[in-house]
Amino acid sequence: MYVTISHGNAQPFAPSKLAARKTPLKTLKKGAYLYFEGDDVTHLFIIETGVVRLTRVLEDGRRQVIAFGYPGDIIGFPAQDTHHTDCDALCDTKLCSIPRKVLEDSSADPDLHSVLIQAALQEISAMQDHFMMLGRKSAPEKVASFLTVLLERIGDTSVEPQVLALPMSRSDIADFLGLTTETVCRCLTALRKAEIIRIDGISKVAVLDQSALAQRADGQLN
Amino acid sequence: MYVTISHGNAQPFAPSKLAARKTPLKTLKKGAYLYFEGDDVTHLFIIETGVVRLTRVLEDGRRQVIAFGYPGDIIGFPAQDTHHTDCDALCDTKLCSIPRKVLEDSSADPDLHSVLIQAALQEISAMQDHFMMLGRKSAPEKVASFLTVLLERIGDTSVEPQVLALPMSRSDIADFLGLTTETVCRCLTALRKAEIIRIDGISKVAVLDQSALAQRADGQLN
DNA sequence: CGCTCTATTGAACCGCATCAACGAACGTGG
C-alpha cells in the first residue's frame, strides 16, 4: 500500500510468499530510476527493502509526488501500456519484479494474480483518501496527516517514543502534500514547539504525542 | 473511466458486451443513493445511462467529491469489503450490477474479469492525474481542466459549438476540485467574459474556444 | 405567487506562496 491517508487496517503483502517463488531480485542505488513516464510497462515491482518515489511533472516544472513506495508496496500498475509516473529510489532499494502478464492473465500464476488485484484495489482506496487530504485539508492538517500515516505504515511500536525515518526531502513532502517546502518546515516547527514531535536531525522525527498528532490531522484543534 | 484530468486516449467499456450477458439492470432515480460509505460491497456497477456522484465526508462536514461516474464507467471497487464512498445519482440512472466475485475469482467469467481489471487500472491512472490537479493547479486552471476533461469524455463532436450538460451543482464541482462554489462561479464567469465559453442556463455550457480552454487548463495563459 | 434553494457578485480577510536571508549538512578537492 502506498503512503496516503488511509485508515490503517491494510496489510502489506507477505514478501515471503514471493520470495518462495524466487522471483528475480533487482537492486536500485539511491537516486537511481526504476522507470520514467512514457516507458513501456513490462514488469510490476514489489518493494522488498528501501523507499521509492513516484512523481509526475507538468511542462512548466510543477511537480506532484504521487506516492512513496515502502516495503510490501506493489508499484508500476499499467494503464494503456506505459508508465504514467517517474519512479526513483530515495535510498538503496531491493525489489522483486513480476512480469506484467501475471496481472492480466490469471492462468499464469493465479495466486500471485489475485495478490496483485487486491493490491490494485487497496491502491484505489488509498488514493481516494489522499484526495480528501489534497483537496480539503489545511497545511498543518496535511503535515500531521502525513506523519500519522507514516507512523501507521512504518512505525516501530516496540520503542517509545516512536521514531520515523524520513528518507524523502522536505520538497518531496511538499510536492506530495501540495505545499511548498517553506510551509512544510513551518508546520513541522509548529508541531515541534507544541511538543508533539521532536526533530532529530533532518531525516528523523520522534513522535512524542501520537493522539495529539492524530487530532491535528483531522483538524480537531488549531 | 472517471471524470478526471486524464489525457484522453481511454475508451469506455462496451456496454453491449455486458448487455449480451443480460446482467440485471438497476434503475436509480435522481437523488437516490446506490450505496453508502461502510456498506458491504456485494456488487460492482457499470453505468449504462445517467451520472452518479461518489463522495466522502469528514466528521466536520468537509466534503470531497471523489469522482463523477458517466456511462461506461465502472464503480464500486472494494477494498477491505466495504465501500469507502457514498454514491448517489445526479439524474435518473441505469446500471448493470456485477457480482463482486467476478472481480476476485477469474474463473467465474474470465472475459468480464479481465474487463474489470482493466477498468481498475484505468482508474488508478486517472486518479494520478487528478492528484496533479488537486495539488498543483490554480483555481482557474482547475475549472478549465474540469471542462476540458468533461469535453473529452462526453462532448458531442458532431455539433459546433460543443455543448456540455452539467448535471452536478456548482458546489459538487467545487468539492471535486477542492474549491468553494464562489470560486467556481468566478472562474466560470471569467471564462465567459473571455468568450471561451457561453453559459446557457445553470446546467449547460457551450465551449466556444476549445484550444483556449485547453491552454488555460495547463496554465499557459491566465 | 410566494417560498426555498442555488447561483452570482462584491468586499474584506487570511492562509499559504513568494521572495529573501541565513544556517546547517554534505561532498569535493586540495
Add this chain to the structure above:
DNA sequence: CCACGTTCGTTGATGCGGTTCAATAGAGCG
C-alpha cells in the same frame, strides 16, 4: 583532515489567490 562550495533546511517579511461573509439575483417547485 580541513577549506571550500553547493545544496538543503529554516526562519522572517511581504503579497496575493482563494476563502469567508454578505447581499442580490435567478431557478425550481408547491
